[in-house]
Amino acid sequence: MKFPEEVLRIANDIRLMKIRGAGRIARAAAHGLRLAAQKYRGRDRDSFIKYMREVSEMIKNTRPTAVSLPNALTYIISRLMKRYEEGYGLMELKKTVIDSAEEFISYSLHAIKRIGEIGAGRIVNGDIIMTHCNSSAAISIIVAAHLRGKSIKVYATETRPKYQGYITYKALREKGIDVTLIPDSAARFFMKKVDKVIVGADTVASNGAVVNKIGTSLIALAAHEARVNFLVATETYKFSPVTVIGELVEIEERSPLEIVDEKFLKKNMLIRIRNPAFDVTPPEYIDAIITEKGVIPPQAAILILKEDYGWVIKDYILKIVSEE
Numbered sequence: 001m002k003f004p005e006e007v008l009r010i011a012n013d014i015r016l017m018k019i020r021g022a023g024r025i026a027r028a029a030a031h032g033l034r035l036a037a038q039k040y041r042g043r044d045r046d047s048f049i050k051y052m053r054e055v056s057e058m059i060k061n062t063r064p065t066a067v068s069l070p071n072a073l074t075y076i077i078s079r080l081m082k083r084y085e086e087g088y089g090l091m092e093l094k095k096t097v098i099d100s101a102e103e104f105i106s107y108s109l110h111a112i113k114r115i116g117e118i119g120a121g122r123i124v125n126g127d128i129i130m131t132h133c134n135s136s137a138a139i140s141i142i143v144a145a146h147l148r149g150k151s152i153k154v155y156a157t158e159t160r161p162k163y164q165g166y167i168t169y170k171a172l173r174e175k176g177i178d179v180t181l182i183p184d185s186a187a188r189f190f191m192k193k194v195d196k197v198i199v200g201a202d203t204v205a206s207n208g209a210v211v212n213k214i215g216t217s218l219i220a221l222a223a224h225e226a227r228v229n230f231l232v233a234t235e236t237y238k239f240s241p242v243t244v245i246g247e248l249v250e251i252e253e254r255s256p257l258e259i260v261d262e263k264f265l266k267k268n269m270l271i272r273i274r275n276p277a278f279d280v281t282p283p284e285y286i287d288a289i290i291t292e293k294g295v296i297p298p299q300a301a302i303l304i305l306k307e308d309y310g311w312v313i314k315d316y317i318l319k320i321v322s323e324e
C-alpha cells in the first residue's frame with residue numbers, strides 16, 4: 001500500500017535522527033498516524049484498519065530501542081481497534097485516530113512540563129549537575145530549577161559520536177544557565193565536583209533498569225563510586241510492558257560511518273567497528289526515577305507498568321499461556 005509522502009518523510013526523519021530523542025520520536029509517530037488518517041481517501045472501514053496498521057508498523061520499524069515509539073502507536077491503534085470492534089463508521093474511526101494522536105501529543109508535552117516541576121523540587125541551591133546526551137525531560141528539570149531562582153551549574157557531556165550534548169549545551173545556555181561542555185571520557189574526572197546526575201530515558205524495564213544513550217551506564221558507575229545522586233527523568237510512556245514477560249530491549253547498532261569517515265573506512269577495509277547507540281543502567285545505580293506521576297524508586301517501575309499497561313501485559317501473558 002502507498003503511504004502519504006509526509007508520513008514517509010516523518011519515518012525517514014526518525015530513521016536518520018533528524019527527529020530524535022524518545023519523547024520527540026513518540027510525538028512524531030503520533031503525528032504521523034494523525035496525518036495518515038487525515039490523508040486516507042479509501043471508502044471502507046476494513047481497508048482503513050489494514051492501512052492504519054501498516055502505517056503504524058512502518059513507523060515502528062524506524063528505530064528499535066525507544067519504547068516510547070511503539071507505546072505511542074499502541075495508544076492510538078488500541079483506541080482505533082476498540083471503536084472498530086464497536087462498529088463505528090469510517091468517519092468516526094478517522095476521528096478516533098486524529099483525536100487520540102492529539103491527546104497523546106498534548107499528554108506528552110504536559111508530562112515533560114510536570115517532570116520539570118516535580119524534579120526542580122529535588123534541586124538544591126548551589127547544585128552542580130551533570131547530564132548526558134540531550135533529554136527534554138532532564139532539561140525540563142534543570143530549566144525549572146533555574147527559573148525558581150536556584151543557582152546551578154551544569155556539566156553537559158558531548159555525547160559522541162552524534163554530539164547531542166551540543167544541543168543540550170545550547171538549550172541551557174539560551175536560558176542563561178551556567179553550563180560547561182565536557183568530553184564523555186571526562187565524566188569521572190568531574191564527578192567529584194558534581195551533586196546530581198540527571199539523564200533521560202529511552203526505555204525503562206520492569207525491573208527499573210534504564211536504557212539511555214550509550215555512555216549513561218559508565219556515568220552511573222562513576223556517580224555510584226563517588227556517591228553522587230543519579231536521577232532519571234522520564235515520562236511514563238517510556239516504561240516497557242514487554243519487559244514484564246522477560247523480553248530484552250533491543251539495543252540499536254548504528255553505522256560505523258558515525259565513528260570514522262568513508263575515506264578511513266576505505267583505507268582500512270579490515271577494520272571492525274561497533275557503534276551501539278544505547279546502554280543499560282542497572283537499577284542498583286539509580287537513586288530515583290522522576291516521572292510526571294511522581295518520583296519512584298527504580299524497583300517500583302512494575303507498579304507504573306501495572307497501572308498504565310496492565311491490559312497489554314494481560315494480553316501478552318494470555319498469549320504465552322495459550323501457546324504453551
Ligand code: RUB
Pocket residue numbers: 020021022023024066132133134135136137138164199200201202212213214233277
Ligand atoms: C536520545 C537519548 C535521550 C532520551 C531521552 O538518543 O538517549 O537521552 O531519548 O530524551 P537519540 P527525551 O539522540 O539517539 O535519539 O527526554 O528528550 O525523550
